[in-house]
Amino acid sequence: MSRTTEVEDLLRRHAPQVLGALVRRYGHFDAAEDAVQEALLAAARQWPADGLPENPRGWLIRIASRRLADQLRSESARRRREETVAALTPRDAFTAPPPGESRAPSEDDTLTLLFLCCHPVLSPAAQVALTLRAVGGLTTAEIARAHLVPEATMAQRISRAKQKVRGTPFRQPVPEDRDQRLAVVLQVLYLIFNEGHTATSGHDLHRADLAREAIRLTRSVRALLPREGRVTGLLALMLLTEARSAARTGPHGELIPLDEQDRTRWDRHAIAEGSALVAEALSEGPAGAYQVQAAIAALHDEAERAEDTDWPQILALYDVLVRHASDPMAELGRAVAFAMVHGPRAGLAEIDALEDRLAGHHRLDAVRAHLLEKAGDPDGARAAYGRAAASTLSEPEVRYLRMRAARLPP
Template sequence: MADRAAEGAVAAVFREERGRLLAALVRRFGDLDLAEEVTSEAIEAALLHWPVDGVPPRPGAWLMTTARRRAVDRLRRDQALTTRLAILRVEAERATPPEDHGGDLPDERLQLFFTCAHPALPAEDRGALMLRFLAGLTTPEVARAFLVPRETMAKRITRAKKKIHGARIPFRTPDADELPERLPGVLQVLYSIFTEGYTASTGPDLQRVDVAEEAIRLTRILRRLLPAEREVAGLLALMLLTHARRTTRTGRDGELLLLDEQDRTHWDRPMIEEGSALAETALTGGPPGPYGVQAAIAALHDEAPDLPATDWPQIVALYDVLQALTPSPVVAVNRAAAIAMRDGPERGLALLDELAGEPLLRAYHPYHVACADLLHRLGRHAEAATAYRTALDLAGTEPERAHLRRRLAEVDTSAMP
């Protein structure tokens, strides 16, 4: 029982403190590989000693001291890794008691966020690095999150670490004048992770709740580190307001349930309240940002008692703002769908037809679903069937495909004489 308690304590510390420990070690020694290795060694030492000696009152500080000493020993043995001057510096640090920061470790994860999301890194590597180093997922867990083989993910992470070292990507928080340019990249990586969890790109399940919750947990950390940044609050609000519907988005057999089919009494009301308060924060005190606007749209959906009673005029107005902030074909599709709810399917379909030539939308299955649904509502069943078939070919998950097959069967039956 004591062994299990100690292992549980180590697991909890590893989960909550690994990112802080890793960030502090990278900051101190300037080497991500070294920091990762000695972090793992410190965890192994804790598993060995804590069951015998008990869990220390400040487990994070214990791990930091242990990892730092392992790093010093590694540097002393490997002359190729550092110069004698660096060894003397870290040995002096070893002799100095850790500073009291009011907690177990100084929280230097902000630097790690910006390192993992550095624009010099390939886009596909940034989310993997965040999950590996900030969330503390193992390489196989990160591979599952991105639906790639473990070997592929291991090579991707190794490549990214080499890029950080070879390109001399700095481990630092951007200066105040750089932050507006760099922060959107960090937020985009977090949102991409959440999106993969909210609607998986491929596979048998619509959602991957564990991935979505990791994105939320990381965004909460970023919110604590940057409390004055309203777009961080906006992104967290958007995630919470969307994730609040997670238990109602599929039925008992895993089938997809649309917004008008979901039991709103089972939405997560505390999460909605928290998200709504954060959305208000995001929209207060200056010009709105795209995540704050999207959070406000999500809040209007969550606050409505049903689909017809949703404040569609306000949602359209918010999409107008979003389109001005971040013009894109995807925003235009969502705006057209909202206008269809406000003004009728003919008006919405006309707007979607204007987007038909957008290259990005050819492989974007929600566009074809939106066209098919409006054509169905207008009684143009043969055209709706064509659009549903296109969407079916592009859909990534089995629940989405099953839903589209049902819709296709409905319009095919309706089209029969």
């Protein structure tokens, strides 16, 4: 690894902790974030040439604090300066422990910052954007490109999110709210990963940068909560799913379904790590949705050939999953497993039961088309493939669905 790459990795790891330390101390998100960005730029220029400081995080906090002080001193109007100083003065809700206690900046600031970015007052889209910006360290332009929106639109979305959380105490939720708030954090990380693994729109099926960022952030959360089964299960699910990414597309970007993938291209190291995490997650308490989904992914990944897949066990796990949460997409996955165990006609009956909940969703029609094709109904399959292709914004999925329809016999 080159020194420049080492510095980049170090900065990305420390950035949320530095931002969290400043927000905790001063209680002003925007000003603190600007100061941290300047400190990161200074480090990116100096560290590759001069070498790493003995305490990189402390160096960044010190420089960012100076930049924040410089920003206050540069205010031209005295009244404006006094108002800004007042706004940035540490308040009880934002300060570290009371006098007499000492608290150094810690890894816990990353988790606290995640809780802030995933605050319930924000919409899911705003939670994702603010998390990628403040905790992930992505630029506004990078986030905009990932979501296929203009940079100005994304900047406005992030700015509104910051305004909504302004004044929110920088502290972890009280114990009675913590589980619910952690669930929101994990859901946001899951959304980021899903958008990276299978983009909902655009030219590319897979956005590796988003998927990798979701995995990195989930690893950070697990480092803070190593015995939290939901976190371990989510990380396992991400690793086991992303392990197949190299085999999911062909040389021209075309989608390759799971049963047709070249399994020699799957990442066996990621599969081994993910499978070990599944076993660990299932031992850490009652199995939740992430743990069960990870166990399903492990069964797929551990089959050497598509025909070796343990579908009865997968169906049993889906039965557990749909009991945990009323999720129509989980029920759609169960319908596929049911068809693989009991035949395509039985699976179609399960699909019909989901019509009201998933009407118009391209995945419902795509699964229906696949089962109709297996059941020997090419006309019905062709029509379903056409409806599915008309309902998705993902160009690789459109091409795949049209190709499946075109190869059916007349």
